[in-house]
Amino acid sequence: MAKHADLSIDFLGFHCENPFFLSSSPVSATYEMCAKFLETGGGGVVFKTVGTYIPDECSPRFDHVRKETLPFVGFKNMEQISDHPYEENLEFIRKLKKDFPNKCLIVSIMGMNEEDWERLARDVTEAGADILECNYSCPQMTHEGMGSDVGASEELITKFTKATLRGTNLPVMLKMTPNIEKMEVPAKAAIRAGGHAIAAINTIKAITGLDLDTYCGLPVVNGKSSISGYSGKAAKPIALRFICNMKQDPELKDVPVSGIGGIETWEDCAEFLALGCTNLQFTTSVMQYGYRVVEDMISGLSLYLAEKGFDKLEDFVGIALKNMIPADHLDRDFKVYPQIDLDTCVGCGRCYISCFDGAHQAIEWDAEKRQPKIDEDKCVGCQLCLHVCPVPHCITPGKVVFKPQDQFGKGSEAVYKEDSPNKREIIVGTYEQ
Amino acid sequence: MNHKTNAQGASPEQNYLCEAVPPLTIATVMEEASRCLLCIDAPCSRDCPAGTDPGSFIRSIRFKNFKGAAETIRKNNILGGICARVCPYEKLCEEACSRTGIDRPIQIGRIQRFATDYEKATGFKALEPPKQDKGKVAVIGSGPAGLSCAAGLAMLGYGVTIFEEKSYAGGVLMSGIVPSRLPKYVVEEEIKYVTDLGVVIKLNTKVGKDITLDALRKDGYKAFFLAPGNQAPQKVSVPGIDLQGVTTAVDFLVNAKPSGGKIKVGKSVVVIGGGDVAMDCATTAKLLGAEKVSVLYRRTRAEMPAYREEVDYVEDLNILFYYGFAPEEFVGSNGQVTAVKGKGFYDDSTIMLPADQVIVAVGQKPAPDLSAAAPGVKLTEKNFVVADEDKDCKTSVADIFSGGDIVNGGKTVVQAVAAGKVAAEQIDAFIRQGGK
Secondary structure (H helix, E strand, O other): OOOOOEOOEEEOOEEEOOOEEEOOOHHHOOHHHHHHHHHHOOOEEEEEEEOOOOOOOOOOOEEEEEEOOEEEEEEEEOOOOOOOOHHHHHHHHHHHHHHOOOOEEEEEEOOOOHHHHHHHHHHHHHHOOOEEEEEOOOOOOOOOOOOHHHHOOHHHHHHHHHHHHHHOOOOEEEEOOOOOOOOHHHHHHHHHOOOOEEEEOOOEEEOOOEEOOOOEEOOOEOOEOOOEEEEOHHHHHHHHHHHHHHHOOOOOOOOOEEEEOOOOOHHHHHHHHHOOOOEEEEOHHHHHHOOOHHHHHHHHHHHHHHHHOOOEHHHOOOOOHHHOOOHHHOOOOEEEEEEEOOOOOOOOOHHHHHHHHHOOOOEEEEOOOOEEEEOOOOOOOOOHHHHHOOOOOOEEEEEEEEOOHHHOOOOOOOOOEOOOOOOOOOOOOOOOO | OOOOOOOOOOOHHHHHHOOOOOOOOHHHHHHHHHHOOOOOOOHHHHOOOOOOOHHHHHHHHHOOOHHHHHHHHHHHOOOHHHHHHHOOHHHOHHHHOHHHHOOOOOOHHHHHHHHHHHHHHHOOOOOOOOOOOOOEEEEEOOOHHHHHHHHHHHHOOOEEEEEOOOOOOOOHHHHOOOOOOOOHHHHHHHHHHHHHOOOEEEOOOOEOOOEOHHHHHHOOEEEEEEOOOOOEEOOOOOOOOOOEOEEEHHHHHOOOOOOOOOOOOOOEEEEEOOOHHHHHHHHHHHHOOOOEEEEEEOOOOOOOOOOHHHHHHHHHOOOEEEEOEEEEEEEEEOOEEEEEEEEEOOOOOEEEEEOOEEEEOOOEEOOOOHHHHOOOOOEOOOOOEOOOOOOOOEOOOOOEEEOOHHHHOOOOHHHHHHHHHHHHHHHHHHHHOOOO
């Protein structure tokens, strides 16, 4: 058998066999569901948000965004916190801890006021939780003073975090809303109030689409609809940027982060880990495919890490952070021309169309031969052509040319040369195609 | 291509009437359209004889504009739903497809069928006929060329009447192509599409017998499109041709589809020939209950002109093919055929196939009374009408235009549609120039 890296990792004092957790959501609502996931290989679960407030749910409550024929590019969920009776949830938690003592049991909670938060913290701690997660970010709560309004208010975050800490001696993680500009601000409030870790991101407020016959948002609930949380693959880029911002913030850089947002494959997992997460949560991929998604996360990530020479997962955590820099710090002294392999080119002309209509008119089209040709005088090296080409490895990054030294930073029209004094090794992407 | 397995327990007629290729759904048509490279120059569109423009309608499907796709098809090819089922794509648009350079071509025919099915299912009408006040034109024959020309002229504002000698419209679409490939209802619906544009079809009216062109001229018809097709069978001169049980493709198929499969089929059938019509005969015989069906073809499979996909389908029906044999004699007893004796086309081999029915499907030719229908029109030695259907469809008589099988000797439905389009434009120009 091929070599697999060890995926175990510490998270808030708990040694988890792997970082793959169900997030607090419809997929972690009962003992039976969590147990099935843990038996399938998950390192732990975040049990669906427990509260004393019991929501009254609508039907239907989901929608998904399709691109061409591809379903679930993005997913919309209108479900709120657990609608199981409070006592039943506590019983689920007791039984989960008893039956899976070596798996990490995080319990999500949401109170209506300070007393409620304190009571919830105390009850779930007594029931056997290992870690608490405060849900400050559900965007579809129907009760005032609950949900993502909290995550946008430093005052409420501070108050509720302190209340939670009065009810427990366990580590407390705060789940943040992305429906703001800077997550660092509420995250700092949470940590200053005594919180131990950040979970990000919760879902994005969204309208996934409209029903063009009833002129109503989706899903249609008796002719009406509401804005609610958006998740899935399309949310991943947004999650990654919030996490990167927090992990690069001097005050937050050492605060553990549990990454959430469109995680479906081991590659998604690797991306969140490389940006500093030590724990990962997912829901949408499970709703589409089931708990078994975790099997290929375990297999794929451990093979990848072994191939890259990492013995332990923690050595990999945060490895990409140093490579995310402000846009004004990027090396702008060169350009990489695309190169077109005319042997594999099928002559569709897509590169020509996109270059003309969407870039710099730098591809010439020979209609007779059905062949594109790069005009190096006009090509700026944006590589849009590479992204639209439907043939694998037909267009790839090619020749690198540099601006002459005396024009650095002057903003004048650059003259690129292959033999510039500034010539040096340039790292280009590998572009999976 | 996946063929639908015929339903278990279904009667032979039910299987005969059931379309073999399943339709695409919204999900699968989107999948197929998303495979399209959306080429800048759309070689598929270039290679459609009728200009159906798959490059445009596939792009419309890709951007979820199903009605727009149907509109493109109907605007360019009035028989879009029929061509979607019977076109030899592998030799036309799909052969040109750039996706072939990556894996396999887009299934253009099935996408086209989805769009025309969608049009029907939603009750959308892509074409609205204009006011028809530019004068009267007569079309002779209601096959694909005639229907295409009639629809084109109706859309240009002419009052068009089609004269059809048979008791049903559609020509070869009805009498020639097996329903598992082209169901009867599809033909009827597309004929209705044409009549909904204002075209009148007069059945049981044979021009040259029931009515003459001169009478029509007197009645105000300004031009004629002659498209009777090739209705007479080619014969083979083989001993035993007159035995009971020996028939021709034309006679065998003529009532098969119109009657919903209620025709007499032998137990052991031999089909002579290797074209699409021969395949239709073999399929019809097998699906309507023949125990054993064989096809005898004188050349090799590679040289056989039948559409390759159709040959696969025929083979899947457990029909036997004997290549390299030409019929030498139809053997009989008491006046009834009992076997086909074949001799090697390439060598001295012989073969003897028992048969109680033999269907000769070696091509068709113009009906012998063509000159009576269109006096003065110049014909070739083999009795085809002299005209250039790619250019102008003009015959030696100024107000008579012609196209389809009667001109080209017998090609495809899409070629006939193309000829009908050319004729409609040319007739319009002719009439606008004062009928000279």
